[in-house]
Amino acid sequence: MKIAISGGGTGGHIYPALALIREIQKESAQNEFLYIGTKNGLESNLVPRENIPFKSIHITGFKRNLSFDNVKTVMRFLKGVRDSKRMLKEFKPDVVIGTGGYVCGPVVYAAAKLKIPTIIHEQNSVPGLTNKFLSRYVDKIAVCFKEAEDYFPSEKVVFTGNPRASEVQGKDGIRGRLSAGLKTNVPAVLIFGGSRGARPINEAVIKSLAELGEKPYQVLYVTGDVHFEDVKKEADLVGNPQNVIIKPFIHNMPEVLAGMDLVVSRAGATTLAEITSLGIPSILIPSPYVTNNHQEKNARSLSDNGAADMLLERDLNASAFIQSIDRIMLDKDIQKEMKKNALKIGVPDSADRLFKVMKQLTKKNNR
Structure with a gap:
């Protein structure tokens, strides 16, 4: 053909x-x-x-x-x-x-x-x-x-x-974790704002770094190339928490995704296709700057079905950010239910x- x-x-x-x-x-x-x-x-x-x-x-x-x-x-x-x-x-x-x-x-x-x-x-x-x-x-x-x-x-x-x-099916999540410098025996959260990063998400993470450093889970935080140096400087000021790994970009994203317990991201269609296919719980922060506000509508298709929590950018601050992550990461029953609901949506x-x-x-x- x-x-x-x-x-x-x-x-x-x-x-x-x-x-x-x-x-x-x-x-x-x-x-x-x-x-x-x-x-x-x-x-x-x-x-x-x-x-x-x-x-x-x-x-x-x-x-x-x-x-x-x-x-x-x-x-x-x-x-x-x-x-x-x-x-x-x-x-x-x-x-x-x-x-x-x-x-x-x-x-x-x-x-x-x-x-x-x-x-x-x-x-x-x-x-x-x-x-x-x-x-x-x-x-x-x-x-x-x-x-x-x-x-x-x-x-x-x-x-x-x-x-x-x-494309994300059959990927080795353990290998993905190791490639990113994460431990294989500790729950993991991936936070990213797309290939170029998202300033509001970066700001929320920076203000939360010290508190994230005290959590019983680990964080992989992908800043986007444009924001990486500024974020690293802020991380240096709070002592670079050992359970928070900061990277500018991830080239093997399907493999890394396969090893995650929670994803915090924008609500682009490709990302949502990947995480629902894998059954990963998510916190979606839709970009309000896209045509027809389609990311919020994308996100609602998951949140209305119990596969994700949606946090609007206007409500995004360090406190709401940490509370949203803790609600899922500190409750196995919530994780299990969200995973089941995400898999129902995934194709x-x-x-x-x-x-x-x-x-x-x-x-x-x-x-």
Whole structure:
């Protein structure tokens, strides 16, 4: 099978695409891929590093206010469609899938106009502008949250989950702990705010360091590269608690996650897919700075089902932070219940589900 994939802008759009590709590669080395992204996006580094053929188009997103830049964006979209059609005609894919970001707009639209089977993958509980636009043209819409189904034509929607959930399965949590410098016989909490970190979470942790140092559990605190030096200076002032390990970034996150008893993080779709697949209790601090406040809605899908506690950023302070962690880490019954509820939500076979949708589409198209 020949598969064209497009997704860009943030890791939340790119990592599910890469996870899907890796899952498909397991089935057969004969499957071929073409990834279409933007030259300046994160995907231009991540995709070639995986030895996946990569081509780029030039496209920008729409401004939400009236702006002359939107006229330029329309012109770039039309050129992006022409460029995408040329690339797709050369590659001749059996199916095209968009995993999010504005680069998907011209790519998936071009595929639909060329009568190539098309799918969009919506990771969040509230879809973005690009996927809302594309939903009129694609054959299938794969969603990760039941809440997203209401935004799309019901006859096109299929619930698959996020392919990243499949990648964390079978990882060695003990090895993950050791790689991060954690003990294997002490309960562990992972605190992080995404690849770049989150200043409000960092501030709450800094103010809590001394108290965290007295707890019967250990903490792995990932600051993000931008904040690491400042956080380390603050940690030096309180004596660097031995049970708190501070790192700028974790490269083997699936392995580390597998060894955690609790995760404290933002509520990005990829993170939630991973932790529910593993059944890890969580405290979610959704970012209020994202489109349509979708992270809070993502978080509520877990907290309303007893799989997570939600702590809004406006309520975040050292006291609330410590109390939230203690409530879970010091009560095994709560941990057990949250784990059970998280596993009910998780979709560990999500990559396989999405691949099956792709195969069904191509079979239908070849009849």
